[in-house]
Amino acid sequence: MFNIKLLISYLGTPFLGWQKTNMGPSIEATLESALEKILRHPVTLQAASRTDAGVHAEGQVVNFQAHCPVDPRRLKHSLNGLLPKEISVLEVVAVPKAFHPTLDSLKKEYWYHVCTGFSQLPFYRNASWHFPFALNHEAMQRAASDLLGTHDFSAFCNERALWDRDPVCTLERIELTPLPQDRLRISFVGDHFLYRMARNLAGTLAYIGSGKLDPSCIPSLLKNKDRTLAGMTAPAHGLTLKHVFYS
Amino acid sequence: MFNIKLLISYLGTPFLGWQKTNMGPSIEATLESALEKILRHPVTLQAASRTDAGVHAEGQVVNFQAHCPVDPRRLKHSLNGLLPKEISVLEVVAVPKAFHPTLDSLKKEYWYHVCTGFSQLPFYRNASWHFPFALNHEAMQRAASDLLGTHDFSAFCNERALWDRDPVCTLERIELTPLPQDRLRISFVGDHFLYRMARNLAGTLAYIGSGKLDPSCIPSLLKNKDRTLAGMTAPAHGLTLKHVFYS
Numbered sequence: 001m002f003n004i005k006l007l008i009s010y011l012g013t014p015f016l017g018w019q020k021t022n023m024g025p026s027i028e029a030t031l032e033s034a035l036e037k038i039l040r041h042p043v044t045l046q047a048a049s050r051t052d053a054g055v056h057a058e059g060q061v062v063n064f065q066a067h068c069p070v071d072p073r074r075l076k077h078s079l080n081g082l083l084p085k086e087i088s089v090l091e092v093v094a095v096p097k098a099f100h101p102t103l104d105s106l107k108k109e110y111w112y113h114v115c116t117g118f119s120q121l122p123f124y125r126n127a128s129w130h131f132p133f134a135l136n137h138e139a140m141q142r143a144a145s146d147l148l149g150t151h152d153f154s155a156f157c158n159e160r161a162l163w164d165r166d167p168v169c170t171l172e173r174i175e176l177t178p179l180p181q182d183r184l185r186i187s188f189v190g191d192h193f194l195y196r197m198a199r200n201l202a203g204t205l206a207y208i209g210s211g212k213l214d215p216s217c218i219p220s221l222l223k224n225k226d227r228t229l230a231g232m233t234a235p236a237h238g239l240t241l242k243h244v245f246y247s
Numbered sequence: 248m249f250n251i252k253l254l255i256s257y258l259g260t261p262f263l264g265w266q267k268t269n270m271g272p273s274i275e276a277t278l279e280s281a282l283e284k285i286l287r288h289p290v291t292l293q294a295a296s297r298t299d300a301g302v303h304a305e306g307q308v309v310n311f312q313a314h315c316p317v318d319p320r321r322l323k324h325s326l327n328g329l330l331p332k333e334i335s336v337l338e339v340v341a342v343p344k345a346f347h348p349t350l351d352s353l354k355k356e357y358w359y360h361v362c363t364g365f366s367q368l369p370f371y372r373n374a375s376w377h378f379p380f381a382l383n384h385e386a387m388q389r390a391a392s393d394l395l396g397t398h399d400f401s402a403f404c405n406e407r408a409l410w411d412r413d414p415v416c417t418l419e420r421i422e423l424t425p426l427p428q429d430r431l432r433i434s435f436v437g438d439h440f441l442y443r444m445a446r447n448l449a450g451t452l453a454y455i456g457s458g459k460l461d462p463s464c465i466p467s468l469l470k471n472k473d474r475t476l477a478g479m480t481a482p483a484h485g486l487t488l489k490h491v492f493y494s
Contacts (some may be wrong), residue, residue: 011369011370056370058370076366085369085372087369088366088367090366090368119336121256121301122257122258122333124254127370139314144293175455
């Protein structure tokens with residue numbers, strides 16, 4: 001068996017998320033069937049992040065076991081030829097047997113894009129949330145600094161999923177970057193993220209920025225662990241898995 | 248009659264270009280029918296630039312004559328409600344009777360995006376040309392500076408169209424801006440552009456950057472006026488009408 005790691009990017013719009021489902025197309029099933037066509041043996045994929053329906057990825061990391069050695073350059077070429085244009089393979093690397101994309105990941109970076117203008121430019125509609133309110137960046141910055149560090153993030157988790165071993169996460173960095181044309185990028189770097197946590201953080205920060213929640217609410221939200229007191233779950237299409245960090 | 252100016256943005260992907268055609272959807276026909284639904288009288292549109300099929304716009308300027316005064320804020324709201332997500336109205340303004348979006352325009356700015364990486368990120372596939380060759384920016388810069396100024400641009404015009412009064416144009420600025428993820432933006436500012444001129448300039452610069460044409464070829468291309476000696480017409484989906492300038 002040869003452990004092969006792929007770095008992939010996808011536009012989440014036409015998929016029902018990473019994970020295979022019999023309801024419609026998933027990134028996992030699409031990639032798996034392309035790999036099986038090339039390698040002519042069954043393939044099982046593991047991904048660093050099981051992105052939701054509509055969520056995009058710029059640097060998703062996945063792996064699988066090949067039955068025979070593969071030429072990385074050729075496999076990348078063949079995959080990009082077979083896959084739909086919404087999925088792109090950026091890197092193929094043979095890795096040590098023990099490598100596991102989820103368990104070995106040290107931290108992940110997510111980007112959330114918000115468009116606050118009255119009219120959203122059509123270019124961004126698949127990849128940013130149209131939330132047409134003036135956002136107070138100072139208030140958001142203050143709340144963001146309260147979120148940094150190690151906390152129980154239950155208040156930012158929609159029904160804890162089975163794979164969430166632990167509601168305690170460490171957020172290392174939250175950055176607000178104003179972009180041209182009334183857009184704002186909120187980037188999150190953390191060791192792990194609970195179910196919908198990045199979207200709940202983005203929704204809560206947007207609520208704080210638009211005055212629907214007080215900038216000082218974070219410590220009590222974290223303490224009360226009550227999801228219903230935090231902001232809304234921001235829409236999936238604003239979220240992009242930017243990068244997965246390994247040692 | 249009330250002369251109304253609209254600033255609009257669109258993703259050209261699903262349209263057969265600005266101009267009405269009975270072959271399929273056009274931006275002109277889509278916008279016209281939305282306006283007629285709201286105003287309840289026939290509407291004729293004029294646009295600053297008749298963009299080709301697949302070409303995008305961030306700042307297209309159009310006008311029409313309304314039979315009665317309109318509330319700009321309300322009209323903008325109604326239009327954005329009626330129009331498909333690929334077209335967005337950014338501004339509605341009542342302008343003097345004499346205003347004409349094409350004849351009054353002083354200059355226009357076009358952006359051309361090229362992605363030179365081996366794999367193109369799926370996010371950019373509708374709005375940048377995947378040309379996977381290393382580009383020599385210095386060579387392109389040299390050629391660009393030869394293009395600046397007032398010249399007969401017949402060598403960069405595909406079959407001169409009826410509305411091109413004059414093959415002599417003035418290019419005021421050409422800028423190369425490297426962007427993250429192996430992308431390059433080429434911006435062109437000029438007083439007017441011949442049929443497919445922006446795309447022919449982009450294709451020629453890409454050919455020069457990748458070594459298919461010599462960086463010193465521009466003066467003789469301009470002199471010979473022979474379209475067949477210049478580079479290819481770069482694909483429509485890499486081009487965006489960025490801005491139309493008025494006095």
